Amino acid sequence: MSPTAVALAAMSGIVALGSLVGFLARFHHKMDLEQWTVAGRGFGLVLVWLLMAGEIYTTFTFLGASGWAYSRGGPVLYILAESYLIYVVAFFILPLIWEVGRKYRLQTQADFFQVRYGNTHLAAFVALVGVVSLIPYLQLQLTGLGLIVEVASFGGISRTPAMIVGFGLVAAFVFVSGVRGIAWASIIKDLLLLFAAVFVGIAVPHVYFGGIGPMFAALAHAKPAHLVMPGATKNLGHAWYISTVLLISLTFYMWPQYFAASFTARSGKILRRNAVIMPLYVVTMPLMFFVGLSAVLVLPDLSNGDLSLLAMVRKTFPAWFLGIIGGAGALTAMVPAAIQLLTGATLYAKNLFRPIVAPGMTDQQVAKLAKTMVLILALGALLFAIYSTVSLVSLFLLGFAGIAQLFPGVVLGLYSRRVTTSGAFAGMAAGICVAVFLMLTGRDPYYGVNAGFIALCCNFAVTGIVSLLTRVHVAGFDETLPALAASQSRDSASLT
Amino acid sequence: MKSPSLGSILLGSIPFAAACFSVALWDRVYPMVLGLPFNFFWLISWLLLTPVCMWGAYRLEEPRAPDTRRREGGTD
Numbered sequence: 193m194s195p196t197a198v199a200l201a202a203m204s205g206i207v208a209l210g211s212l213v214g215f216l217a218r219f220h221h222k223m224d225l226e227q228w229t230v231a232g233r234g235f236g237l238v239l240v241w242l243l244m245a246g247e248i249y250t251t252f253t254f255l256g257a258s259g260w261a262y263s264r265g266g267p268v269l270y271i272l273a274e275s276y277l278i279y280v281v282a283f284f285i286l287p288l289i290w291e292v293g294r295k296y297r298l299q300t301q302a303d304f305f306q307v308r309y310g311n312t313h314l315a316a317f318v319a320l321v322g323v324v325s326l327i328p329y330l331q332l333q334l335t336g337l338g339l340i341v342e343v344a345s346f347g348g349i350s351r352t353p354a355m356i357v358g359f360g361l362v363a364a365f366v367f368v369s370g371v372r373g374i375a376w377a378s379i380i381k382d383l384l385l386l387f388a389a390v391f392v393g394i395a396v397p398h399v400y401f402g403g404i405g406p407m408f409a410a411l412a413h414a415k416p417a418h419l420v421m422p423g424a425t426k427n428l429g430h431a432w433y434i435s436t437v438l439l440i441s442l443t444f445y446m447w448p449q450y451f452a453a454s455f456t457a458r459s460g461k462i463l464r465r466n467a468v469i470m471p472l473y474v475v476t477m478p479l480m481f482f483v484g485l486s487a488v489l490v491l492p493d494l495s496n497g498d499l500s501l502l503a504m505v506r507k508t509f510p511a512w513f514l515g516i517i518g519g520a521g522a523l524t525a526m527v528p529a530a531i532q533l534l535t536g537a538t539l540y541a542k543n544l545f546r547p548i549v550a551p552g553m554t555d556q557q558v559a560k561l562a563k564t565m566v567l568i569l570a571l572g573a574l575l576f577a578i579y580s581t582v583s584l585v586s587l588f589l590l591g592f593a594g595i596a597q598l599f600p601g602v603v604l605g606l607y608s609r610r611v612t613t614s615g616a617f618a619g620m621a622a623g624i625c626v627a628v629f630l631m632l633t634g635r636d637p638y639y640g641v642n643a644g645f646i647a648l649c650c651n652f653a654v655t656g657i658v659s660l661l662t663r664v665h666v667a668g669f670d671e672t673l674p675a676l677a678a679s680q681s682r683d684s685a686s687l688t
Numbered sequence: 689m690k691s692p693s694l695g696s697i698l699l700g701s702i703p704f705a706a707a708c709f710s711v712a713l714w715d716r717v718y719p720m721v722l723g724l725p726f727n728f729f730w731l732i733s734w735l736l737l738t739p740v741c742m743w744g745a746y747r748l749e750e751p752r753a754p755d756t757r758r759r760e761g762g763t764d
């Protein structure tokens with residue numbers, strides 16, 4: 193068999209297995225909206241771990257960690273620090289979000305804003321920010337998927353058909369199994385990724401340098417500046433590092449899909465325990481760096497740094513192994529894409545369409561609309577990925593900057609009674625404007641500081657000032673809040 | 689919402705101090721430890737020490753949590 197055929201066979205086998213597990217997960221569960229979006233709030237430690245880890249290891253980590261180590265050097269360390277500091281923040285906020293979620297039967301992030309601030313338009317705005325920011329993120333997964341399959345099949349399958357098949361499968365198993373399918377597909381993906389990272393991360397430096405230590409010794413001798421900040425960049429220094437690590441670790445759980453994943457837990461205790469042990473899962477991250485750093489000396493002239501991992505694997509190992517790595521990479525794009533689709537679709541149907549356009553919709557109708565939206569969003573992201581010429585990284589960064597601006601509204605909303613609807617609204621709008629302005633005018637980093645972080649500071653300031661100047665309508669979660677009751681009471685009756 | 693205890697906030701701020709704010713102190717290649725440049729070694733060490741800090745915070749927070757007192761979450 194030709195290398196292409198061998199690699200393709202290995203890759204298809206893995207993708208088929210992952211998707212099959214995703215489909216089978218629906219067994220014994222009636223898929224109403226509550227099951228589909230938050231799995232009936234029944235996940236224990238292991239499934240919550242798998243779901244959260246599964247959605248965090250995206251193609252950005254798989255290709256980006258080694259890619260940044262290759263093309264930028266020292267600044268890549270932000271990915272390592274951020275990847276465990278997010279759980280420190282998660283420890284403090286996720287159990288509270290879960291507590292509120294259980295009490296008011298929340299399914300989405302916008303539901304949280306609806307209950308806390310009692311304002312449908314604020315909730316719809318949050319949903320809109322979520323859906324709009326998710327599209328470039330989805331597109332990023334798709335393009336990554338296409339790239340992985342193209343390289344791993346030795347060019348046998350080109351990007352576009354790979355994206356169409358991969359996304360067709362994702363949309364189908366989200367449609368059928370909801371969040372349960374995603375958590376179960378994560379098992380296959382995580383086992384493979386763990387194996388791939390450990391094996392490749394240790395073997396590649398060993399083959400070319402005789403070990404990780406000698407690899408660093410060679411690199412410290414040849415390119416010492418590459419190993420510290422700002423590495424191969426001009427403006428990613430220490431101020432950028434601190435502001436970026438702070439921005440991401442504080443606001444990471446504002447991504448609506450991660451926010452909503454906390455609702456799947458059976459108790460707050462599970463989320464707290466999960467936050468304690470999750471950092472250990474990040475152990476594979478440095479191994480990705482080692483592969484990228486080996487490539488600096490072994491393959492110095494790659495045109496696209498994001499391909500350094502796959503290029504090293506292709507150079508070092510036989511075709512069937514490249515196929516396995518390609519399959520793991522493809523699932524790494526598909527699982528996070530699945531939860532992004534599910535979240536985007538639910539946000540649209542439940543928090544944008546129903547309250548604004550058709551307030552009379554029942555939960556069943558919302559579920560039906562959400563499922564249709566899965567297909568529409570998948571198709572939209574696919575068209576974007578095939579035809580768009582805008583740089584993906586810039587789109588993704590814009591999306592993240594928008595999402596980060598939800599943080600003050602959530603965290604002040606949880607801990608303070610004084611923050612008002614107008615305050616949250618004004619702060620968010622100010623933050624988004626500052627972030628979009630700085631980024632679109634090429635001012636990121638701005639004087640060495642991450643633009644999203646500057647926007648977040650403005651957001652906090654505006655939220656605080658406007659809140660102090662306006663009257664409190666809903667004072668925290670401790671009061672009796674009837675806000676969601678109008679749409680929820682009839683649903684909860686049918687659910688229990 | 690009930691704020692977390694001062695002790696757990698202090699424990700949670702240790703990893704931030706070590707892996708984020710103090711970057712200027714540890715971002716260098718030498719001395720290499722276990723074959724790793726010092727900055728890589730430092731951040732990987734804190735990857736392992738962060739769960740230790742958060743386990744301490746867990747011990748402080750768990751008895752105060754409303755869902756612990758109300759019902760047992762269960763394990764699997």
